[in-house]
Amino acid sequence: TYYRHHRYVPHFYRYREHSANAENLLPEVSNPVPEVSQPGVPTFPEIPEVFHPVPEVIHPIPEAFHPVPEVVHPAPEPYYPSPEVYQPVPEASSPVNMTRVFYGIMFDAGSTGSRIHIYKFIQKDPVELPVLDNEMYHAVKPGLSAYKDNPEEGGNTIRQLLKIAKKTVPEEDWKRTPVVLKATAGLRLLPEDKANALLKEVQDVFDESPFFVPNNSVSIMNGAKEGVLAWVTVNFLTGHLYTNTRKTVGILDLGGGSTQITFLPKSKKTVQSSPSSYIAKFDLFNHTYQLYTHSYLGNGLYAARLATLGALGADGLDWKVFTSSCLPKKFREDVTFGGTTYKVSGIPDGYAGYKLCYYEVMKVIKGIFHQPYEVKGSSVFYAFSYYYDRAVDTGLIDGSRGGALEVRDFKKRAKEVCNKMTKYRAISPFLCMDMTYITCLLKEGFGFKDSTVLQLAKKVNNVETSWALGATFDYFRNFNIH
Numbered sequence: 001t002y003y004r005h006h007r008y009v010p011h012f013y014r015y016r017e018h019s020a021n022a023e024n025l026l027p028e029v030s031n032p033v034p035e036v037s038q039p040g041v042p043t044f045p046e047i048p049e050v051f052h053p054v055p056e057v058i059h060p061i062p063e064a065f066h067p068v069p070e071v072v073h074p075a076p077e078p079y080y081p082s083p084e085v086y087q088p089v090p091e092a093s094s095p096v097n098m099t100r101v102f103y104g105i106m107f108d109a110g111s112t113g114s115r116i117h118i119y120k121f122i123q124k125d126p127v128e129l130p131v132l133d134n135e136m137y138h139a140v141k142p143g144l145s146a147y148k149d150n151p152e153e154g155g156n157t158i159r160q161l162l163k164i165a166k167k168t169v170p171e172e173d174w175k176r177t178p179v180v181l182k183a184t185a186g187l188r189l190l191p192e193d194k195a196n197a198l199l200k201e202v203q204d205v206f207d208e209s210p211f212f213v214p215n216n217s218v219s220i221m222n223g224a225k226e227g228v229l230a231w232v233t234v235n236f237l238t239g240h241l242y243t244n245t246r247k248t249v250g251i252l253d254l255g256g257g258s259t260q261i262t263f264l265p266k267s268k269k270t271v272q273s274s275p276s277s278y279i280a281k282f283d284l285f286n287h288t289y290q291l292y293t294h295s296y297l298g299n300g301l302y303a304a305r306l307a308t309l310g311a312l313g314a315d316g317l318d319w320k321v322f323t324s325s326c327l328p329k330k331f332r333e334d335v336t337f338g339g340t341t342y343k344v345s346g347i348p349d350g351y352a353g354y355k356l357c358y359y360e361v362m363k364v365i366k367g368i369f370h371q372p373y374e375v376k377g378s379s380v381f382y383a384f385s386y387y388y389d390r391a392v393d394t395g396l397i398d399g400s401r402g403g404a405l406e407v408r409d410f411k412k413r414a415k416e417v418c419n420k421m422t423k424y425r426a427i428s429p430f431l432c433m434d435m436t437y438i439t440c441l442l443k444e445g446f447g448f449k450d451s452t453v454l455q456l457a458k459k460v461n462n463v464e465t466s467w468a469l470g471a472t473f474d475y476f477r478n479f480n481i482h
């Protein structure tokens, strides 16, 4: 459990202007109209827009060098009701001509933990564009799926996190601050009735809270959306999202239950050679994007551990011990994932090491992954979540700064960890398995070359590299992914 308060200070501000200047990179908007409050129609928060300074050439450098993006709101626009936002919202308490501060609360109910993101936006006056001021982030473990047989207790974890929202968001803003929860692989992997019972508990917790609860505020998000929204977050934070650029970065997200790859294909061949379900089209900030995206359910790091051990979906969990040459020979322990406990161990009088381990993890990857045509090329990819955590654990990158790595760096370190298991055991007995899986996933799964450079980033400009910010834009903006 940890607690952070990110202060996010933009370097400069840009204002919405209507000019014929071709250099004006602001998205097109309708002419500002005075804000008129109508009964039953929310006047606040307004639909935000996001724009960015021109992205710089991407170098494999620490995140501090990236251009600083902004979150902006258009001047009031005609209001088009959408199912997600068409609900009466109490009016803003502050007078029209004063600085307005508003918040968005997004819960990430992941397979290994639940997290709250509280985004604070500032709008200096109605014609000025609001900016993302900061993010308050807090995480608890385990995730909701661990409470599959005790949903009430699962609801309590969300109730605890909401207490932070109450401390962060001023009381006068509670009623107009939307609270949304999206669950990922943990709940996707549960039987439907168990997942629904957990969602119902969360809904009750939201309903009893003083915050604004929109329709469909508690749901399981599909994998494609998870990938797209993480791509939106990272490209926003790195300054690549604005109307007339095709320069973006790809994302690699390795969760506990699922893993996502998302990027903007440069070549038509990538789109033509992909299954149609791997292509997502959506409109954002007056631009239509067509992304390659896929989420592999059951291929997150924790699910892959169990699959490697042959334990996922197995029977006889009370007495069976699942073994692997990826684990230290003398290791034996009970491990719990998604509310189920498994007995696992090394092979006491067998062999352990990188080569044997690689064959084992290959079984979890072979024949499952689609290799997009383009990843063999020069696309830039940001990797986070467990890619980041394991790179830190093995000393490949600095825990606070992240950095650039080649795929071959994961391979080299995996070999070292597996062949000297006792040395690394104290960090985690699963380190060899995890590092080998990551290597295998990148090379044999997605088809990356040894020389591909990955940017490892937990935060960019002090904001978490998570789908949660993209989902908050999605809530306010309601862009369609199809």
Ligand SMILES: Nc1ccn([C@@H]2O[C@H](COP(=O)(O)OP(=O)(O)O)[C@@H](O)[C@H]2O)c(=O)n1
Residues within 6 Å of the ligand: 108, 109, 110, 111, 112, 113, 115, 143, 184, 185, 186, 254, 255, 256, 257, 258, 259, 300, 385, 386, 389, 458, 464, 465, 466
């Ligand atoms: N805001 C976040 C969310 C997840 N994570 C990391 O993401 C990994 C687990 O993701 P998850 O529990 O959401 O897994 P899935 O449900 O996506 O499969 C862990 O390494 C977390 O520490 C993070 O670093 N920051």
